Amino acid sequence: MSRVVTLAVIPGDGIGPEVVAEAEKVLDAVTAGGDVVFERTRFSLGAGRYLDTGDTLTDADLEAIAGHDAILLGAVGGVPGDPRLKDANIERGLLLKLRFALDHYVNLRPSKLYPGVPGPLAAPGDIDFVVVREGTEGPYVGNGGSIRTGTPHEIANETSVNTAYGIERVVRYAFAQAQRRRQKLTLVHKTNVLVHAGGMWKRIVDAVAAEHPDVAVDYLHVDAATIFLVTNPGRFDVIVTDNLFGDILTDLAGAVTGGIGLAASGNINPDGAFPSMFEPVHGSAPDIAGQQKADPTAAILSVALMLDHLGLGDEASRVTRAVEADIATRGSATRTTAQVGDAIAAAVQA
Amino acid sequence: MSRVVTLAVIPGDGIGPEVVAEAEKVLDAVTAGGDVVFERTRFSLGAGRYLDTGDTLTDADLEAIAGHDAILLGAVGGVPGDPRLKDANIERGLLLKLRFALDHYVNLRPSKLYPGVPGPLAAPGDIDFVVVREGTEGPYVGNGGSIRTGTPHEIANETSVNTAYGIERVVRYAFAQAQRRRQKLTLVHKTNVLVHAGGMWKRIVDAVAAEHPDVAVDYLHVDAATIFLVTNPGRFDVIVTDNLFGDILTDLAGAVTGGIGLAASGNINPDGAFPSMFEPVHGSAPDIAGQQKADPTAAILSVALMLDHLGLGDEASRVTRAVEADIATRGSATRTTAQVGDAIAAAVQA
Ligand SMILES: CC(C)[C@H](C(=O)O)[C@@H](O)C(=O)O
Ligand SMILES: CC(C)[C@H](C(=O)O)[C@@H](O)C(=O)O
Secondary structure, eight states, X not given: OOEEEEEEEEEESTTHHHHHHHHHHHHHHHHTXXXXXXXXXXXXXXXXXXXXXXXXXXXXXXXXXXXXXXXXXXXXXXXXXXXXXXXOOHIIIIIXXXXXXXXXXXXXXXXXXXXXXXXXXXXXXXXXXEEEEEOSSEEEEEEEEEESTTSTTOEEEEEEEEEHHHHHHHHHHXXXXXXXXXXXXXXXXXXXXXXXXXXXXXXXXXXXXXXXXXXXEEEEEHHHHHHHHHHOGGGOSEEEEOHHHXXXXXXXXXXXXXXXXXXXXXXXXXXXSSOEEEEESSXXXXXXXXXXXXXXXXXXXXXXXXXXXXXXXXXXXXXXXXXXXXXXXXXXXOOOHHHHHHHHHHHHHO | OXXXXXXXXXXXXXXXXXXXXXXXXXXXXXXXXSSEEEEEEEOOOSHHHHHHHSOSSOHHHHHHHHTSSEEEEEEOOOOTTOGGGXXXXXXXXXXXXXXXXXXXXXXXXXEEOOTTOOOSBSSOOOOEEEEEEEOSSEEEEEEEEEESTTSTTOEEEEEEEEEHHHHHHHHHHHHHHHHHTTSEEXXXXXXXXXXXXXXXXXXXXXXXXXXXXXXXXXXXXXXXXXXXXXXXXXXXXXXXXXXXXXXXXXXXXXXXXXXXXXOEEEEEOTTSSSOEEEEESSOOOGGGTTTTOSOTHHHHHHHHHHHHHTTOHHHHHHHHHHHHHHHHTOOSOOOOHHHHHHHHHHHHHO
C-alpha cells in the first residue's frame, strides 16, 4: 500500500525552474522504490505568467493549489526594472498572497554553516540555528496607504498588525523547536521603540516560557541581533521574531553561513488546515537564469524540510546527509546546476 | 574676539559619564589656545535621574537644552530588568523625545574600517560609508496602541508614518553628502512589501536624483543590504533609509567595522532651528560602568562630527586624525578609558 502525497510545483521565474528540476530529481531519488508517491501538478505562476496573461494568482489557481498536500516553489520575480512589470507586484500578489491565504504562520528558516563552506566571517565558529519567522502578521499585512500621492504633501502610512492569537501560536511552535534542539530561544524585536507590538511579543514569550522551564530564553533588540549574527552566531539556537525582522535576519544569516544559495525555508501551517510551502530563500536571479549557474542546494534542502514536515523523517535525513556529503567535497571546481543535482541524487541512493 | 559655543552635556548612565569625560578632554585639547570657547551646561538625565526624581525629560529640561548651540550625549539607560525601571522608557521618553522635539531629521552615522582594527570579516576590503538615517518619522513616531491588552484577544498596532516633506529633506541631505564623497547613493527600503512608504521613498529619491546627474543611485531591499554589508561593504558610499532600517543597518555596520566602540553619530537638524546632538551609537553598558573599561573613541569621534557641524572643520580634522593615529598604534594592550582619552588629547595637541 503506497501513500500518495499530492504536490503543487511552482517553478516560477528566472533560476526557479532550474533549481526546482534538481529538487524534484532528488525527491525522485529519495522516494524511488519506497512506498510514498509524490503526485505532482505544475503551476505556471510568476512574472512569466503575468506577462503572458496579466494574472498574478487567480482564485482558481489558489483553490487548486490549496487542494494539494504540499507546495514546492522555486523563485518568482521578473527582471528588475522591466517596464512591463511596473504595475505588477509579484511578491505581494503571489508569494505573500500564498503565505497569507494558506495561513503559513511559521516561516521556518534554518541556518547552518556546513564544514568546508567558505563564508564571510573570519572566525564563524559553529553556526546552527533556526529562525522561526512569523508569516501572517506584522508589517507584512499590507495595511497601508497614502494620500496626496505624488505631491509634496503626500503622507504614506504602513501599519503593523499583531495579535495575541497570531503571536502565541508561532511562539509555541518556536518553543517546540527549541525543545527538539539545544533548548535555547531568543526573542528578537524592538520593544523599546515599538512598545505595543514589542510589548505583546515579550509578554507572550514570557508566559509561554513559564510553561517551558527546560528552555533558556533571552531577548535581543533587532539591531543588537544583527551584531551577534556577525560576531557570535554560535550563541543562537532558535530565534523567534516577526515577519519583517525575520526577513532581515534570515538574509543576513544566509550570508553568514556561506550565501543564500544554501538557505532553505518552509512556509508552514502547522495545523495542517492548508498545505505548507517550501522554497529556497533566494530570489529568481534573472541575470543568471537559464545558464545552469544557479546552486540548487537551497531548493534541495527545502525538499528535506518538506519531507520532514510530511512525517517522512528518514527520507528527510537521507537528503540532508547527501547534501552535507556533497558540500563537504565541493572544491573550487564549478559544476552546473544539473551536476549538483545529479551528485546529490546519486548520494541519496548510495 | 572669541566665538562662544554653548554646549549642553548629557553624560547619562552607565559608561556614559566615563566616555563623555574623555570626549570633553579631547574637545578641550583641540580648542585650547584657539578662539572658540565651548561653554558647557551639564544635564543630569537618564535612568539615574528617573530613579532619583521620577522625571525622564521635563519641559524645563527640554527648553533649557534647546537653548544651546549643540548637545553632547554619552549614553542613557539603566540595568536591563531593573524592576524600578519597569514603567520607564528612557529610550522613548528621553532619547527619542530629544530627537523628535529638536527635529533631528538626519541621523548621520559614518562607518569606516580604520587600518589595524580587527573586525569579524575575513576579507572586509575598504569600508568607508555613511548612513543617513531619517530621524523623525517612520515606525519610530510612536503611533501605536493595543486593545484587550494582556488578554488572548489582544491586538497591537504600530503605524509607520512617512511624509514627502520629511523624506525629501533627508534625501536632499544624503545627496549633498554623496556629492562631498564618492558620488554614490543607495536607497534602502522594502518597496516590494511596504509599497506605500517604500514607493514614496523611491519616487522622491528618483526625483531628487534627476537633479543630481553626478550621483550614481541604486536601490536595495533592506534584507539584501544586510547581505552586502557582510559580503561587499566596500560597495557603499552613502546609504539613505528610514528610521528603523537605519537603526538596524548602522548597528550591523558598526559590528562590521570593528565594533560599536568606534561608531559615532550625529542627530542633526541641518536647518539650524534646533541644536544638533552628537552621541556614540553604543548604549550605556551598565555591566562595565565605572570600571574604566569602555572605549571612548566613539564619543570622541562624535565630538569630531559636532565640530564639523559647527563649521569648525580644522578642529574636526585634527580630532579625526588624532583618533586615526591612535587606532593605528593600538596593540593588544588594554588601556583604561582615561588612557585612551589622554592619548588622543595629546595627539590632538601634537
Ligand atoms: C520577496 C519578498 C516579499 C520576501 C519577503 O520579504 O518575505 C523574500 O524577501 C523572502 O524573504 O522570502
Ligand atoms: C535606544 C534606541 C531607541 C536607539 C534607536 O533605536 O534609535 C538606539 O538603538 C540607536 O540606534 O541610537
